[in-house]
Amino acid sequence: MAKILVTGGTGFIGSHTVVELINEGYEVIVLDNLYNSKEVVLDRIKTITNVRPKFYNCDILDKDGLRKVFSENKIDAVIHYAGYKAVGESVEKPLVYYQNNIAGSLNLYEVMNEFGVKTVVFSSSATVYGDPASLPIKEDFPLSTTNPYGTTKLFNERILEDIYASDNSWSILLLRYFNPIGAHKSGLLGETPIGIPNNLVPYIAQVATGQRDFLRVWGNDFDTVDGTGVRDYIHVVDLALGHIKAIEYALKHKGIEAINLGTGNGYSVLQVRQAFENACKKEIPYKIFDRRAGDIASCYADTTKAKELLKWQAKYGIDEMCQDGWNFSKNNPKGIE
Ligand code: NAD
Ligand code: UD1
Numbered sequence: 001m002a003k004i005l006v007t008g009g010t011g012f013i014g015s016h017t018v019v020e021l022i023n024e025g026y027e028v029i030v031l032d033n034l035y036n037s038k039e040v041v042l043d044r045i046k047t048i049t050n051v052r053p054k055f056y057n058c059d060i061l062d063k064d065g066l067r068k069v070f071s072e073n074k075i076d077a078v079i080h081y082a083g084y085k086a087v088g089e090s091v092e093k094p095l096v097y098y099q100n101n102i103a104g105s106l107n108l109y110e111v112m113n114e115f116g117v118k119t120v121v122f123s124s125s126a127t128v129y130g131d132p133a134s135l136p137i138k139e140d141f142p143l144s145t146t147n148p149y150g151t152t153k154l155f156n157e158r159i160l161e162d163i164y165a166s167d168n169s170w171s172i173l174l175l176r177y178f179n180p181i182g183a184h185k186s187g188l189l190g191e192t193p194i195g196i197p198n199n200l201v202p203y204i205a206q207v208a209t210g211q212r213d214f215l216r217v218w219g220n221d222f223d224t225v226d227g228t229g230v231r232d233y234i235h236v237v238d239l240a241l242g243h244i245k246a247i248e249y250a251l252k253h254k255g256i257e258a259i260n261l262g263t264g265n266g267y268s269v270l271q272v273r274q275a276f277e278n279a280c281k282k283e284i285p286y287k288i289f290d291r292r293a294g295d296i297a298s299c300y301a302d303t304t305k306a307k308e309l310l311k312w313q314a315k316y317g318i319d320e321m322c323q324d325g326w327n328f329s330k331n332n333p334k335g336i337e
Contacts, residue, residue: 218295260302
């Protein structure tokens with residue numbers, strides 16, 4: 001089986017993907033600088049899979065550190081998750097975001113090239129579609145961004161397109177995730193937001209665990225089913241399984257493709273709150289506030305390309321996402337420690 005390097009592999013999506021890669025029989029090398037995750041995640045992966053993957057505490061800004069990883073392991077392909085992801089913070093600290101997400105990625109692609117490793121699956125985001133003119137969103141829609149975080153995703157896509165144009169022996173997948181939520185069924189892996197959660201479901205989870213008093217609903221005057229924002233939430237395990245299909249595809253085909261990973265279904269803020277209430281069997285109090293700057297009314301994926309190319313489609317619905325998310329949050333109210 002192929003040997004896969006997972007950058008950001010102790011993070012939220014990375015850790016779930018490492019589990020599924022091991023389940024499929026891949027040999028996995030995890031690289032992370034532990035900026036937003038803990039080494040104990042590797043023990044939890046071992047509890048689930050019986051395998052503790054080889055780990056490098058390495059920063060992608062450290063090019064020699066990256067060279068060491070590639071010289072010590074015959075890597076076949078890379079799944080690249082390492083990066084910063086807080087939209088608001090990226091507006092305040094654009095240089096930090098460009099440095100980490102762009103300069104770090106450039107180091108990785110350069111070192112991959114040096115070692116002849118030319119297969120990469122990149123974590124992009126539906127944020128690259130900006131405010132879409134119509135729904136569902138297809139991969140060929142126009143791209144634009146509204147914040148530095150989004151711009152780092154779009155720039156990475158452009159950089160990888162240029163790399164492929166210059167050398168078509170590369171195999172590159174740009175996976176555009178919609179809104180990953182939920183957690184591993186075991187309750188051992190999940191998301192640990194830093195500070196006050198920006199994203200909806202981590203915030204609701206903290207209301208459910210008593211850490212916050214009520215949910216702040218950002219606007220109820222959008223043109224949606226109940227006036228609140230609609231998003232395409234996807235179970236993180238489905239997303240991880242999408243990466244398994246992506247790696248299988250990328251190892252067999254040269255080229256570059258952008259592919260949406262979503263369910264194709266949109267749920268409003270109040271619908272998600274209801275599903276989470278059903279899961280935790282508690283009331284989630286809420287208050288309506290003004291719209292959050294930059295928020296769009298609705299966003300959900302056209303999933304045809306993922307089905308056709310990767311033979312993948314999401315199988316979990318919103319109820320399971322909330323049940324598994326709650327199972328993790330109640331067992332780990334302060335996240336993975
Ligand atoms: P995460 O923060 O849980 O995981 C990212 C990991 O990368 C962390 O463990 C962090 O320590 C590590 N990291 C950051 N900078 C690094 C560096 N310079 N060197 C080495 N490691 C570094 O985030 P996540 O939710 O798992 O997201 C993974 C990827 O998917 C990110 O690139 C993110 O932008 C992208 N993405 C996430 C979402 C989402 O909603 N979670 C949506 C779309 C795209
Ligand atoms: C946000 C990011 C996006 C990123 C995505 C996944 C912004 C503007 N966009 O998208 O770039 O790719 O996360 O990480 O930050 N909501 C509330 N109350 C809350 C939190 C959210 O009502 O406390 C609402 C929002 O207005 C939105 C929905 O819930 O309608 C989902 O919000 P969120 O989880 O932050 O995701 P996105 O806005 O889709």
